[in-house]
Amino acid sequence: MANRLVVIGGDAGGMAAISQVRKGPRSHDVVVLERGRHTSYSACGIPYVVGGEVATLEALVARTPQQFRADHGVDVRMGHEAVGIDLDRREIEVHDHARAGRTYRLGFDDLLLGTGGQPVRPPLPGIELPLVHGVQTLDDAAHLLAHAEHSECKDVVIVGGGYIGLEMAEAFTNRGSRVVVVDRFPTPLGGLDPELGALVTAAMRLHGIDCHLGVEVLGFDERAVLTDDGSHAADLVVLGLGVAPRSDLARAAGLRLGPKGSISVNRRQQTSADGIWAAGDCCESFHLVTGEKMHLPLGTVANKQSRVAGINIGGGYATFPGVVGTAITKLCDTEIARTGLSSREAAAAGFEAVASTIEATTAAGYYPGAAPITVRLIVERGRGRILGAQIVGGPGSGKRIDTCALAVTHQMTAEDLVQADLSYAPPFSGVWDPVQVASREALKLL
């Protein structure tokens, strides 16, 4: 008789594993328990549906339950919520929301926790008011979309100037709303150093977004967000304060937890309990530069961890080496990206580092459409190792962060990047790519 794998959670953390499990030598019956109405959707795409660039929410669904059933012979149970894990009996307790009150127990040999994350909701007065929305599920998205398409939704306040905050601010601006962004930090995108954060603030203001930075939110009422710097009228409030791991089940079962309550896993994505695995926004990651565990709820990480979990569950062998915290977004024509450590993060990790910030162009200076690009490199004193990079610039800027991400991951030095045989033609860069210009500048500072 085949082993039974139960997957809790129908999104990337859980589902990306399944095709890997199917390829391995150990055969499994697979049951997926998803409490919601959707599987495998791109939460990262929600701002672009809300903003009207992508026509329908359905476009964000990579694979429906029907497709999983057909392609992988998986028993996908929608509206079924796992409410308890019995480690001794190796059973899950499940609520079937379709038949109210029905609860059943389901045995497992392997269990993959892909329970995901949930938007952080600080315990502020009024946080539970109906105008306050997080951005995570397609149901959240449907609510936001209804607001965006509603002509009475004139004033939108975004709380938090992170990636989601920025993207939702652009989305509602595109819809013609007046948008205010409130953040407790003096520059948006906390992973950027203030020098580059200021460029983002400038781009936001140019795009008509009203930025109130260094401001503390005190609470909400039915028509406004209250801050220590006055109140802002709001027909809608969007929370962009990050995502917390959804690890209640794991905690209740006594599994070891890591940073921010994320589920602790080893290199193979195995939790502290035998045969129980975790991947995605619910679990922790290892940071390759700090050497510390952290919680990094990103779709890329979820997919990689889930792939590794799936290979191992299927009887293969794979390990997840870790992350360097690469992220990218755009605001209108301004592309913004980062990887590795910021100056502040490098100092906190105990590194002594220099930071070089240069301005260049995304194409040869004489080439039409060459856009400005600012690159900041964080480089360790002594050996010159690249610890992090940040980029803000016009079209064509952002994806250059991948070059830096590999440099950070593989412990390259600024000299390594200067010497790297990167591509050049006038429509694509100067003869020294901007990343190399920043590396040369860093060498001068070392």
Next chain:
Amino acid sequence: MANRLVVIGGDAGGMAAISQVRKGPRSHDVVVLERGRHTSYSACGIPYVVGGEVATLEALVARTPQQFRADHGVDVRMGHEAVGIDLDRREIEVHDHARAGRTYRLGFDDLLLGTGGQPVRPPLPGIELPLVHGVQTLDDAAHLLAHAEHSECKDVVIVGGGYIGLEMAEAFTNRGSRVVVVDRFPTPLGGLDPELGALVTAAMRLHGIDCHLGVEVLGFDERAVLTDDGSHAADLVVLGLGVAPRSDLARAAGLRLGPKGSISVNRRQQTSADGIWAAGDCCESFHLVTGEKMHLPLGTVANKQSRVAGINIGGGYATFPGVVGTAITKLCDTEIARTGLSSREAAAAGFEAVASTIEATTAAGYYPGAAPITVRLIVERGRGRILGAQIVGGPGSGKRIDTCALAVTHQMTAEDLVQADLSYAPPFSGVWDPVQVASREALKLL
């Protein structure tokens, strides 16, 4: 008394060294001998001036002789041609073209050969006819520009489907000429495997370029190019057959030569003679994947080699690790890039390799403007090392080659790339970057 550094050649190979020399502990009087009329110009930009995208040839000049004199206190002698090197007496014999017949001798302590390259001109009948042009100097460019702007220049034949050939074909097409490209190989851009070369052929034809591939040129007459597959009317013929090292001076002086007659250098860019250095299109490079010396006449390589030579001449220490043969170009909206070894090159170097070719999109599939991208990875059997990569796709495709170039340079495996923390947001890629999709496909083949 300061040492004297003589630099032969006023372009990247020679001039990029000077700012490095100036920073070093050894002080030099610097004399530059440039036989032409320009210093430090972007030969790579010539097609974009000819095509009308860049307004003037002057825009391609990064630094004039006056600027070199003012910024670095360099004695720049324009129209002065070095015609001999006397190793024993450590003197250069110089012709001053401005004063016809004047020849003088100039002593040196250090000598940097940055004599560059010259377009390959095969000894075919009619090759010296005035309608046949190479593309190298700004004087060449001025001739081509005059043709491009001349309404009688209706028929242009490009001989050679390499990077320059492709770029000049686009340039003259943009000017309204009928353009024929003739190449002896069955697909253009010989550094691409045929699968991706075929995509380039398709893009050329879509752009209205008449491609005659697998065809041998037999010669030229005053109105046509003659091939073994018929003749093509020509008001102008552009040679895109590559660049040969200009190493006659070095050869006559008895310096050791390498592949294709390029000047042989060690890791510090020193030639076989003490105190004589070389950099740029005139000299050889070390290929990091084949482990062989090669001739790779590219602006990026010239600048890097010259920087290294300059540091060493200035009394510092630097070595040039080598190249992986990265190149990029575009044809209209199609971006084309390569790095490392092609399948054919890998086999020739003795590698057994698999090749994965995948089609993906430059943004999430649901995102507006997501363009097709094809990525081919060449991966060594056994350890899975990435030996090379090729990319053809829409806007945003090409610069992804830099990620691959670092992977090739630093001997990463396909698994390393799958696990790499590359950036993702819907406007920039799928949750697995196309480069990672190709890596995953390669893992299946290994």
